[in-house]
Amino acid sequence: MNSEIKRATGLMVIEVVNSNANGDPDRESDPRQRPNGIGEISPVSFKRKLRDLVGDHDSVFYQNLPEVYVKNSDHYCILESRGRDRKSIQSEMSKDIKNFEQKSFLESTFVKKYWDARIFGNTFLEEGANKGFIKTGVVQFGVGTSISPVNIIRHTNTNKAGVQEGKNAGMAPLAFRIVEHGVYCMPFFVNPNYAAKTGCTQEDIDLLKLLIPKAYDLNRSAIRPDVRIRHAWYIEHLNALGSCPDYLLLEALTPKRIGDVTIASKSWADYEDKTDLPEELKAKVSSATDLMLV
Amino acid sequence: MVRLSYPIAMEIAGNTAMWTRPDSGDCPVSYPAPTYSAVKAIFESVAWGPGVEIIPTKVELCAPIQYHSYCTNYGGPLRSTKSIKEGNNYQLYATVLIDVCYRLYAEVVPYKDKSRLPESAVQWDKKTTSPGHAYQSIFNRRLKRGQCYSIPTLGWKEFTPSYFGEFRDTTQVLSDALPIVIPSMLRRVFAKGYGSPVSYVYDNDLVIRNGVLEYPQRSENYAQ
Numbered sequence: 001m002n003s004e005i006k007r008a009t010g011l012m013v014i015e016v017v018n019s020n021a022n023g024d025p026d027r028e029s030d031p032r033q034r035p036n037g038i039g040e041i042s043p044v045s046f047k048r049k050l051r052d053l054v055g056d057h058d059s060v061f062y063q064n065l066p067e068v069y070v071k072n073s074d075h076y077c078i079l080e081s082r083g084r085d086r087k088s089i090q091s092e093m094s095k096d097i098k099n100f101e102q103k104s105f106l107e108s109t110f111v112k113k114y115w116d117a118r119i120f121g122n123t124f125l126e127e128g129a130n131k132g133f134i135k136t137g138v139v140q141f142g143v144g145t146s147i148s149p150v151n152i153i154r155h156t157n158t159n160k161a162g163v164q165e166g167k168n169a170g171m172a173p174l175a176f177r178i179v180e181h182g183v184y185c186m187p188f189f190v191n192p193n194y195a196a197k198t199g200c201t202q203e204d205i206d207l208l209k210l211l212i213p214k215a216y217d218l219n220r221s222a223i224r225p226d227v228r229i230r231h232a233w234y235i236e237h238l239n240a241l242g243s244c245p246d247y248l249l250l251e252a253l254t255p256k257r258i259g260d261v262t263i264a265s266k267s268w269a270d271y272e273d274k275t276d277l278p279e280e281l282k283a284k285v286s287s288a289t290d291l292m293l294v
Numbered sequence: 295m296v297r298l299s300y301p302i303a304m305e306i307a308g309n310t311a312m313w314t315r316p317d318s319g320d321c322p323v324s325y326p327a328p329t330y331s332a333v334k335a336i337f338e339s340v341a342w343g344p345g346v347e348i349i350p351t352k353v354e355l356c357a358p359i360q361y362h363s364y365c366t367n368y369g370g371p372l373r374s375t376k377s378i379k380e381g382n383n384y385q386l387y388a389t390v391l392i393d394v395c396y397r398l399y400a401e402v403v404p405y406k407d408k409s410r411l412p413e414s415a416v417q418w419d420k421k422t423t424s425p426g427h428a429y430q431s432i433f434n435r436r437l438k439r440g441q442c443y444s445i446p447t448l449g450w451k452e453f454t455p456s457y458f459g460e461f462r463d464t465t466q467v468l469s470d471a472l473p474i475v476i477p478s479m480l481r482r483v484f485a486k487g488y489g490s491p492v493s494y495v496y497d498n499d500l501v502i503r504n505g506v507l508e509y510p511q512r513s514e515n516y517a518q
Contacts, residue, residue: 024363026365193443
């Protein structure tokens, strides 16, 4: 076990304003929504934004990270990226992929190179390879769901310059699909007991803590102009097994809907914010930080 | 009299769950209740004991079954060679459960075949006179404190629990629910326990009756 890393419970409180925080490929990129109207953000979507921030070593953001990351950028590559060369990745794992040996795996180029493989684990599976190379990650993001149901607004996009031969204007019916307003909560967890298996280090976790506050700010788009992380709580436990039940921490930091919880909210003022842990819970943990204020 | 098995139980709830039916292929669909091996893994994520085997006995459904379409872009290794070569994603369509709550039950028995255990586990086992009893005590202690080796998951790792712990007074078993028939349910993939080779075992003709799914007893699990 990597004794540097502490077990942690996290909670992101995400406010979505006239934006599509996460489109559903199964419903023409409508904002994700459950049958009961509750909005949804997949962990896959959020982790992609973190990967994109780390993967672009030339960006202003990356170049302004602490020196340890800028100087050693070859240790912060992204495994889950387009155009990867499977053969070369395989050779980075081991000379002999039929057999797995934990110690030599930890010393491999693969472990040194890919931040997302160290932190989220990997499912990199090659024919004939030993399944020991597949790893469960240290950091685990859960599904984000909105506190109240969300209203979805669908508009048609118009284009002054035609996109078809012989037309001087164009339309994309119902292409602009947004959530009017919603507050979502997404939990995440740090399991230090897996660090010794993936090679995850404290520097990797520190980088994650620097990335989370920027995940939406640095990934804005026409359909996602205003997604605000109101809080990114990061609570460290006193030991590797945990010193306080997670659900107590998550419940204590989830904003409370004022009024009818079954009706979509209109603004942040429709919620009672939670700005700190109650004292009795604080006493059970090592620290409770809002990464947005660090 | 020496007891051979010790009961353990816990409650788990969350906003999303996936107990994959293997017959649903690359568009996975969930069973309405966790499989035998999923229940076992949930208990093991709280505490794993090298000298014991956890044998799930039953699960109680405490929230109505609701299915939901959960589709994500997938860029992983299960894509076709052509997709990988061209750097294309595909959509992974899954039918998951939402807003679930279960009460899980199991028996803990001494582990029969210790030959496959790692040396550290064998050493731990040698120091324990009653591994089943020891496991039960450690498990209950951890559950009360909210401790675990890793956060238990509701099937997939991204489906994290909103609650796991002792039974809550407010939870009600769906005892008036209509029966749900499960013609075939994957029981285990590694049927002979720790470190064993892949060997699929199915339970057939299961029924969730009055909100309760009982896993059939199989003699090979129990210590002699």
